[in-house]
Amino acid sequence: MANKLILLQIGDSEVPVAVGASIRREELYGRQTRTVEKDGLVLEKVVLDPEGNVFIPADIAHLPTDGQGSLTTPPLVQTEDGEPLPQRLSSFKEKRTLRPAGLADVARLRVDAVFPVACDLPPGFYCTEFTYRDAPVLKAAVLNVTSDGAFLLTGAFIETPLQGQADVYSFFDEDEDPDDEDPEEISFEMF
């Protein structure tokens, strides 16, 4: 597959980066498939509904629907807080910014795709955003340039909090509530 070009802006300069087809794990290590077999014969998968109707998977579609069961207009995308998210252009159509990144940035990235790239940048890590197709949300991306080659890693940054002892033990540092003190006499009012 031919490489596709993206443009990245770092400072005042513009860097063209040729992006190849994503590297799948299967290409490196092979793959596993699961088949369901009985008496040496591969069985066919079907879908059963509660009334006993049997469908083959190709008979079934998973469709977006509204409360009435149909959708007359294309769905809109918004955040869980209700903020609308307009469609963003693919990285192949729109220039994105690039900045040098530290190891702390790279450690935060949960990768969902790896692309081999060709670019003219000094070795190091760089942060940018990427979306292969037009999408409402851009993916976090790290450009990893080594002397042997370069890769674009896309995914999402994961926030990991610092774990402090005080968070757990603040309970013991709180002022004592006078109501919690043991009464001198044991009350039996509850009975």
Add this chain to the structure above:
Amino acid sequence: MKTTIHLSTEDGTNARVPLLRGRRLTPRTMRVTALGEEVQTRTVHRGNARVDAEMLTTQALVEGDPEIGLATIGRILPETTRAYRRPGAVGLEGNFQVIVTTYAADGTEKDRAVHTPRKANINELAPVRIGKRIPLAELFQRFVFHNQFHLGHEDGLQHEFLLAIARRLEAASEAAMLGAGPKGNQPLVLQTGGTPTRAFLLGETDGEKYRLRVLLTRQELKVPEARTVSATD
């Protein structure tokens, strides 16, 4: 569900500590209609995909619409069950076996075996061991990390244990490989039925606070051999 990892340092000190999931910084999205109603994905019968081509005569199409399946087309199927049958048969089959076939990167078949779900191995009698160290810069140039968790504590002893590990890793600017099994060299299986994965532990500290990331990898950062060969041809 709470996940616990039984972790041991190089000197044999060990503790069971919580394995926690971080928060994704990308905003979670939802699809809505123009009226703001949430869009749901439903399973729908869309027609009979498999109809014998010889039966699709003009007369049959006019009289019976065999490709549509009028009795059920368009029906929303709220609950469905996966089942198996012999190809072309009507009745369903039970007592079958799930066979896993392994193929090499070049597509040749390597192995066939009955599928047996793997058991989780991170909270066993033999703890997960902190093993081989690797410099951080090298780590990110060699592996692709598809998932990550972090370690937390529930009491002061666990806090001291984890803070000490984080300090050692941070001081050396290294990550440590985690290994399961009696020898501490097996990949981790986080949950029963899960996939074996290699894991590395990264440590950071800020005073008495620590951050211990567990980065999971199942892939090296390299171009497949087949692509490099075809590029040089």
